[in-house]
Amino acid sequence: MKPRVYITRTIPQETLTRIKEVCDVKIWDEEDVPVPYEVLEKEITEVEGLYSLLTDKIDQALLEKAKNLKVISNMAVGFNNIDLAAASQKGMMVTNTPGVLTETTADFTFALLLATARRMIEAANFLRQGKWKTWSPMLLTGQDIYEATLGIIGMGRIGEGVVKRAKGFDMRVLYYNRTRKPEAEEKFGAEYVAMDTLLRESDFVCVMTPYTPETTNLIGARELSLMKKTAILINTARGGIVNEEALYHALKQGELWAAGLDVFENEPVALDHPLLTLPNVVALPHIGSASEKTRTTMANLAAENLLTALAGKTPPNLVNR
Ligand code: DGY
Numbered sequence: 585m586k587p588r589v590y591i592t593r594t595i596p597q598e599t600l601t602r603i604k605e606v607c608d609v610k611i612w613d614e615e616d617v618p619v620p621y622e623v624l625e626k627e628i629t630e631v632e633g634l635y636s637l638l639t640d641k642i643d644q645a646l647l648e649k650a651k652n653l654k655v656i657s658n659m660a661v662g663f664n665n666i667d668l669a670a671a672s673q674k675g676m677m678v679t680n681t682p683g684v685l686t687e688t689t690a691d692f693t694f695a696l697l698l699a700t701a702r703r704m705i706e707a708a709n710f711l712r713q714g715k716w717k718t719w720s721p722m723l724l725t726g727q728d729i730y731e732a733t734l735g736i737i738g739m740g741r742i743g744e745g746v747v748k749r750a751k752g753f754d755m756r757v758l759y760y761n762r763t764r765k766p767e768a769e770e771k772f773g774a775e776y777v778a779m780d781t782l783l784r785e786s787d788f789v790c791v792m793t794p795y796t797p798e799t800t801n802l803i804g805a806r807e808l809s810l811m812k813k814t815a816i817l818i819n820t821a822r823g824g825i826v827n828e829e830a831l832y833h834a835l836k837q838g839e840l841w842a843a844g845l846d847v848f849e850n851e852p853v854a855l856d857h858p859l860l861t862l863p864n865v866v867a868l869p870h871i872g873s874a875s876e877k878t879r880t881t882m883a884n885l886a887a888e889n890l891l892t893a894l895a896g897k898t899p900p901n902l903v904n905r
Contacts, residue, residue: 587894588652589633592619592640595659599883606891607633625649633890638662639851644670655893659886661685661873663903664795664822672904679889679901683741684881685873690745692846692872693820697788700816700844700866702726727787727814727841729753735786737779737802738793738821739765746790747772758782783810788818795822803827808834816842820872823849832858835865846872 589607591600594615603609610627612619618639619627628634628650636642638660644667647653655677656666663680671678699705703726710716710724730753736743739761747757747768757774759765760782768774783789789811793799803817804827811817817840819826828849834840842864848857851870859865873879889899 587632587654588630589635589890589894590624590627590631591635592624593637595635595883595887596880599880599887602884603635603887603891607894621646628653633657633894635659635886635890636665638665640665642666642671647671647674647676650674650676655679655890655899657886657890657893657899659882662795662822668904677893677899678903679886679893679899680903681882681885681889682901684885685878686741686745688875688878689742689820689872690749692874693742693746693790693792693818694749696820696844696846696866696868697790697816697818698729700818700842701729701788703842705866706863727816729755729788731755732787733758733785735759735782735789736774737761737782737789737791738799739768739774740792740794742820743790743792744768744772746792747774755788758786779807780810783807784812786815787812788816791817791819791821791825793821793825795825799825801825801827803831805830805833808840811840813839814841816840816844818844820846823847823851823853828857828859832862835859835862842866844868846870 586608589603589609591609591611594613625646628646630652632652632654634653634656636656636658642656642665647670653676656671657679659681661680661682663678666678668678703724707724733756734750736747736759739759750757751772757772758777759774760779764776802825808830831843835843844866846868847870860867889901892899
């Protein structure tokens with residue numbers, strides 16, 4: 585009998601075909617609507633495999649319903665949507681898709697940094713709204729990137745990718761991480777510093793840590809108050825790492841110059857969210873890894889993890905070893 589698999593969203597056809605060759609597949613195929621929790625609760629009861637996305641909340645109560653589940657394959661590098669302890673306790677494998685999105689997300693993070701510093705979105709809107717009357721000396725002036733100081737909070741693969749790009753802009757690089765990364769120091773001359781030093785000295789702070797109980801609200805009012813008034817905060821990791829209320833107040837009161845945000849505590853962010861009222865916020869809909877090639881590769885890697893686990897072998901990206 586073929587293993588049964590539930591897929592929580594439409595995935596690329598080639599990936600789906602590959603899974604269907606060896607599995608009985610059911611799929612939630614509403615393009616832009618996450619599978620409702622109550623639906624997932626029913627669908628998860630019998631299946632051996634779950635192919636999930638970061639929008640699916642897979643908590644202990646849900647896992648209690650799963651009688652046969654062997655593997656949860658998350659099509660993302662982050663897996664904060666899954667109760668890992670509960671899955672491990674039930675002997676379920678959890679997998680993610682690291683590595684394949686590193687360069688694309690680093691490209692994007694740097695692009696967001698550039699766009700925020702040079703006010704590109706605001707300026708493009710200014711032009712389209714017919715506000716461009718003439719060239720003026722101080723019109724839409726931003727912050728320089730070249731030779732500025734970049735602070736990386738969380739020097740993982742993507743953090744290193746951002747640093748690699750920053751070196752082309754002659755930036756000084758500071759980093760804070762749970763553990764020291766001698767490779768990053770040797771390769772890029774990155775300086776390991778305490779988080780408060782990083783916040784005080786950086787012109788750009790990039791949040792790049794995984795989202796865990798320890799990193800929830802890692803950047804709050806106190807941390808923001810340490811930053812330069814001309815500094816820019818970039819978050820392409822997870823919304824809950826930065827306290828949004830504190831960020832709003834810091835930006836509003838001019839304690840911080842601008843923020844580039846691809847992620848929010850609740851996604852999609854509500855249109856009446858205070859942060860969206862600020863012209864110095866560049867807000868994007870969690871598209872850090874969204875290139876065609878990378879998303880296809882992520883989808884295929886998630887399939888490989890799923891199928892390997894269902895074949896009784898250790899999948900390449902097992903999170904709960
Ligand atoms: C991930 O993979 O965790 C990203 O947030 C989605 O690109």
